Amino acid sequence: MNPSAEKTVPLRKSLRVRVGLLVVGAVLLVAAGFLALALGPLAERVAATDFASASTRLEARLDLSLTPAANALEMAAGWLSDAPPRIDDLATFNRLFEPILKAQPKATSIVAGDSDGHGWMLLQLADGGWRNRLTDLPRWGQRHRFVDRDASGQVREYWETLDYDPRRRSWYEAAMLGSGTRWTAPYTFYTTGDPGITATRRISLDDERTLVIGIDLMLRDLSLTTMHEKVGQNGLALVLTDDLRTLALPAAPSGTQTGEWLKHALQPHAALGLPVLDRAVAEWLRKPDARVHRIAVNGTDWFARITDYPLGDSRLLLVTLAPSSDFSPDWLPAGSIVGGGLLFMLVLATWVVRQQARRIARPLEELATASSRIGQLDFATPPLLASPIQEIRQLANAHEEMRWLLQEKIAALHDAEEKIRDSEAYNKVLFLGSRIPLVVLDPQNGRFIDCNQAAADIYRLGQRENVIGLSVRDVSAPYQPDGTFSHLACEEKIRQVIERGPQVFEWRHRRPDGEHWDAEVHLMPFHHGDHLLLQFSLQDITDRKQAAQALEQLALYDPLTELPNRALFLDRLQQSIGQALRNDSRLAVLFLDLDRFKEVNDTQGHEIGDAVLREVANRFRLVLRHNELLARLGGDEFAVVSTATDHAGATFIAERLGQTLNEPLTSSGHTFSLGVSIGIAIFPNDGATPDELLRNADIAMYRAKSSPQRYMFYNADMSSGLAERIALARDLKAALQSDDGQLSLVFQPQFDLATQTLIGAEALMRWQHPQHGPISPGVFIPIAEERGMMLMICHWVIDAACRQLLAWQSAGARFPGRMAINIAAQQMEDAAFPQWVERRVRSFGLSPELFELELTESGMMRNIDLAIELAGQLSDAGFTLAIDDFGTGYSSLAYLKQLPADKLKIDQSFVRNMQDHPNDHAIVATIVAMGRTLGMSTIAEGIESDAQAAALRQLGCQEGQGYQFGRPESPETFASRWLG
Numbered sequence: 020m021n022p023s024a025e026k027t028v029p030l031r032k033s034l035r036v037r038v039g040l041l042v043v044g045a046v047l048l049v050a051a052g053f054l055a056l057a058l059g060p061l062a063e064r065v066a067a068t069d070f071a072s073a074s075t076r077l078e079a080r081l082d083l084s085l086t087p088a089a090n091a092l093e094m095a096a097g098w099l100s101d102a103p104p105r106i107d108d109l110a111t112f113n114r115l116f117e118p119i120l121k122a123q124p125k126a127t128s129i130v131a132g133d134s135d136g137h138g139w140m141l142l143q144l145a146d147g148g149w150r151n152r153l154t155d156l157p158r159w160g161q162r163h164r165f166v167d168r169d170a171s172g173q174v175r176e177y178w179e180t181l182d183y184d185p186r187r188r189s190w191y192e193a194a195m196l197g198s199g200t201r202w203t204a205p206y207t208f209y210t211t212g213d214p215g216i217t218a219t220r221r222i223s224l225d226d227e228r229t230l231v232i233g234i235d236l237m238l239r240d241l242s243l244t245t246m247h248e249k250v251g252q253n254g255l256a257l258v259l260t261d262d263l264r265t266l267a268l269p270a271a272p273s274g275t276q277t278g279e280w281l282k283h284a285l286q287p288h289a290a291l292g293l294p295v296l297d298r299a300v301a302e303w304l305r306k307p308d309a310r311v312h313r314i315a316v317n318g319t320d321w322f323a324r325i326t327d328y329p330l331g332d333s334r335l336l337l338v339t340l341a342p343s344s345d346f347s348p349d350w351l352p353a354g355s356i357v358g359g360g361l362l363f364m365l366v367l368a369t370w371v372v373r374q375q376a377r378r379i380a381r382p383l384e385e386l387a388t389a390s391s392r393i394g395q396l397d398f399a400t401p402p403l404l405a406s407p408i409q410e411i412r413q414l415a416n417a418h419e420e421m422r423w424l425l426q427e428k429i430a431a432l433h434d435a436e437e438k439i440r441d442s443e444a445y446n447k448v449l450f451l452g453s454r455i456p457l458v459v460l461d462p463q464n465g466r467f468i469d470c471n472q473a474a475a476d477i478y479r480l481g482q483r484e485n486v487i488g489l490s491v492r493d494v495s496a497p498y499q500p501d502g503t504f505s506h507l508a509c510e511e512k513i514r515q516v517i518e519r520g521p522q523v524f525e526w527r528h529r530r531p532d533g534e535h536w537d538a539e540v541h542l543m544p545f546h547h548g549d550h551l552l553l554q555f556s557l558q559d560i561t562d563r564k565q566a567a568q569a570l571e572q573l574a575l576y577d578p579l580t581e582l583p584n585r586a587l588f589l590d591r592l593q594q595s596i597g598q599a600l601r602n603d604s605r606l607a608v609l610f611l612d613l614d615r616f617k618e619v620n621d622t623q624g625h626e627i628g629d630a631v632l633r634e635v636a637n638r639f640r641l642v643l644r645h646n647e648l649l650a651r652l653g654g655d656e657f658a659v660v661s662t663a664t665d666h667a668g669a670t671f672i673a674e675r676l677g678q679t680l681n682e683p684l685t686s687s688g689h690t691f692s693l694g695v696s697i698g699i700a701i702f703p704n705d706g707a708t709p710d711e712l713l714r715n716a717d718i719a720m721y722r723a724k725s726s727p728q729r730y731m732f733y734n735a736d737m738s739s740g741l742a743e744r745i746a747l748a749r750d751l752k753a754a755l756q757s758d759d760g761q762l763s764l765v766f767q768p769q770f771d772l773a774t775q776t777l778i779g780a781e782a783l784m785r786w787q788h789p790q791h792g793p794i795s796p797g798v799f800i801p802i803a804e805e806r807g808m809m810l811m812i813c814h815w816v817i818d819a820a821c822r823q824l825l826a827w828q829s830a831g832a833r834f835p836g837r838m839a840i841n842i843a844a845q846q847m848e849d850a851a852f853p854q855w856v857e858r859r860v861r862s863f864g865l866s867p868e869l870f871e872l873e874l875t876e877s878g879m880m881r882n883i884d885l886a887i888e889l890a891g892q893l894s895d896a897g898f899t900l901a902i903d904d905f906g907t908g909y910s911s912l913a914y915l916k917q918l919p920a921d922k923l924k925i926d927q928s929f930v931r932n933m934q935d936h937p938n939d940h941a942i943v944a945t946i947v948a949m950g951r952t953l954g955m956s957t958i959a960e961g962i963e964s965d966a967q968a969a970a971l972r973q974l975g976c977q978e979g980q981g982y983q984f985g986r987p988e989s990p991e992t993f994a995s996r997w998l999g
Contacts, residue, residue: 070322073250074339088218088234089200091119125240132185134229190217190233202331214238238284242268254341261334299323456557496527536561577651580636588650592709606702607669610716613655614694630686638679673697673730696723697730705733755811765987769980772972779836782820809843821863832998837871853892867897894919923950927961
């Protein structure tokens with residue numbers, strides 16, 4: 020029995036009324052709770068946040084005061100690393116740093132100092148003038164030069180004696196503790212006596228000095244920042260050190276003079292007499308992690324915040340204080356916002372109720388309509404019913420099952436027929452239309468029974484019909500990469516797939532034009548009815564394999580000669596050693612180094628040098644046999660390994676290789692005559708590993724270079740002394756890098772032969788080894804040349820000679836003439852050497868005119884054009900140039916007359932025997948005459964008797980040195996004997 024229509028209510032209306040009352044009540048309850056519980060704490064948090072932002076502003080203001088100093092130091096480091104200041108060039112120093120002080124009101128002065136005891140100071144005076152203080156401890160000691168320049172430009176210079184060393188100042192020591200910009204702890208400035216801090220930075224100069232530069236900031240200037248900082252209407256801002264001293268002061272109390280107030284800088288915070296500050300510090304010490312403290316002082320609530328401000332290695336404390344009433348929010352706007360939000364929530368709640376009522380009622384209304392159609396035997400599919408309510412979904416599912424129950428059998432049969440037709444069409448389209456090459460193979464007869472067009476394209480056979488009926492053998496190369504016949508490999512792959520399932524492998528194919536190509540094959544079995552068939556897909560990997568081969572070529576072969584490189588050679592040598600061990604046989608390793616090849620690179624350039632290397636490699640390759648592997652190890656070094664070879668066989672190989680260079684090589688119209696030195700090591704006698712064999716063959720090769728024979732076999736005696744030379748080289752390098760007194764200079768006097776007066780001295784290096792005693796230069800100089808340490812020795816000698824001249828000057832000894840220093844051949848191949856040596860000498864406050872640089876004749880001839888250019892630069896700088904050991908090299912007059920040299924030094928081998936051997940006498944006479952013709956003076960070394968000195972004077976030689984005049988002596992002995 021149905022209820023009457025008058026008593027029923029639509030579902031939507033019922034839901035709107037009931038849910039609407041519930042939602043509106045909940046909104047009003049939440050609003051009331053928010054007003055009671057959240058608005059007050061929220062206002063408190065807003066006030067605290069506004070107050071905290073004042074501390075952030077203070078931090079930003081400090082950044083504006085301190086960061087420009089750090090930025091200026093970074094710019095100065097860029098300027099001074101390339102062009103460090105000179106103590107005598109005050110104008111350049113002021114031109115760089117006066118704009119910095121003018122641009123930074125809180126920076127009062129700039130200080131600088133280097134590791135040699137030089138110092139600079141630029142101070143901006145209160146009247147607009149400037150003051151410089153210059154320190155040069157090596158030259159002036161405790162006397163310091165002051166230069167004052169007033170606002171009108173008038174300059175006054177004066178000297179003061181001060182106990183001041185920039186290297187002992189706080190700003191210098193702070194910079195040496197680390198890299199980048201560093202800040203000192205507060206300290207008293209030496210010049211003004213004011214408290215302050217300094218931003219400082221260390222700079223490493225090219226001449227190995229350390230330069231430190233700093234910018235001073237007075238605490239009174241920092242206090243002006245905090246004294247004018249606004250924190251609310253009545254707040255304060257200040258900065259404390261980590262030990263709670265006042266670094267930057269707050270605003271002065273009413274009636275306190277600014278000058279008196281600034282005297283509180285660096286005093287304990289309690290000295291300020293501010294109870295609210297004392298209470299804030301005490302609260303912060305009790306709770307250091309709190310963001311904002313709330314304190315009460317004399318009946319007034321205050322906000323207090325103390326935050327860390329890192330500055331270098333120090334920690335500063337930023338303090339902000341303000342009455343909380345300064346930050347109370349304006350309640351009228353807040354009330355308006357809350358009321359508007361509440362109204363919006365009520366409107367939104369009403370809209371949500373209407374939407375939810377519609378969402379719940381609509382599915383039920385649709386189900387009622389669908390049920391009515393089923394009652395009329397209408398089985399049309401109803402619209403999709405979407406509802407998140409589980410019960411409504413269950414009702415919809417039951418409704419759908421009832422609709423399908425009546426037509427299940429007819430619909431199921433029709434659907435099955437459609438699926439069969441769709442499946443066959445889909446699979447055919449998938450197979451034929453796929454871009455992946457697919458082929459079906461009958462394993463019974465080995466023929467292709469189906470394929471798609473992509474397979475015909477990859478085989479380059481045009482149409483599918485041209486592929487169907489072929490066999491694997493018809494499209495395969497005769498052999499697979501591993502050497503197996505293709506038809507045998509195919510049978511094996513088919514067997515494996517049938518037994519084990521799908522397989523993936525590479526296969527070498529052949530196209531109709533004979534081109535071979537590689538494919539990755541995915542082969543799988545499947546059943547079609549009662550038949551077992553195979554299907555495979557193809558992917559052309561020819562390009563990928565070629566790329567892999569190219570990478571292997573780059574990794575294992577020398578790109579210039581296309582020979583195996585060192586890595587591949589060592590790998591093959593290791594394999595050959597394993598084979599020799601298994602067969603109980605020998606093998607030979609030959610190490611080849613080209614003779615005179617460096618001359619080709621130095622005179623003709625690397626492009627022609629590379630062409631010569633390619634021709635040499637081709638000649639070597641042509642005379643080697645199948646069991647002889649040739650490799651290029653690098654530069655002009657080659658190596659050969661020959662299996663099953665003894666001493667006789669290795670000799671035959673070495674002779675064949677040497678004969679290939681009997682004929683000169685021609686490249687770009689130039690002809691070159693090269694040779695080859697060969698060292699041979701035999702396995703297993705001369706080594707058991709590739710490294711041992713190659714190293715010992717290398718040793719034998721160096722022995723062969725000094726032998727008239729092209730090749731030499733390794734023997735154990737060749738390695739004797741090698742460990743000692745390595746140890747001496749290591750000790751020499753350590754001595755050059757330390758200051759332990761092992762290395763020293765001795766000085767041999769040089770005289771005018773006509774007047775017998777001292778005209779200078781030659782500086783000679785000596786080594787007193789702590790364990791082995793004195794080491795002769797004839798021992799350690801060749802080791803240094805071999806190990807590439809001559810540049811270090813040359814730098815050490817120049818520095819030591821400069822220091823000695825300064826020491827003699829400080830002692831009041833007058834050194835006449837010039838100091839002669841030997842220059843390594845490698846220095847004359849360094850385009851930067853003239854600028855370096857001039858800058859180095861002047862850094863000691865000395866002039867290049869005090870030095871005579873001795874350049875060996877053979878060293879200059881290594882690159883005569885560059886030597887002429889560098890010698891000209893040295894001469895222009897003021898150095899005197901002498902050609903040492905003249906007559907022992909192979910220079911020509913054509914080159915000699917182009918060198919801006921001042922002096923020829925006659926080698927002692929000619930002087931020693933000039934009275935007994937006419938040839939030596941004639942050589943000396945020729946050198947003297949040649950020097951006279953070219954406008955050069957001559958000096959003879961190794962003079963040991965009056966007769967030799969007289970003979971040289973008679974020939975016209977102007978200067979001389981040797982035991983006849985004086986032996987090399989220590990600085991103290993030389994000064995007491997020769998320097999008045």
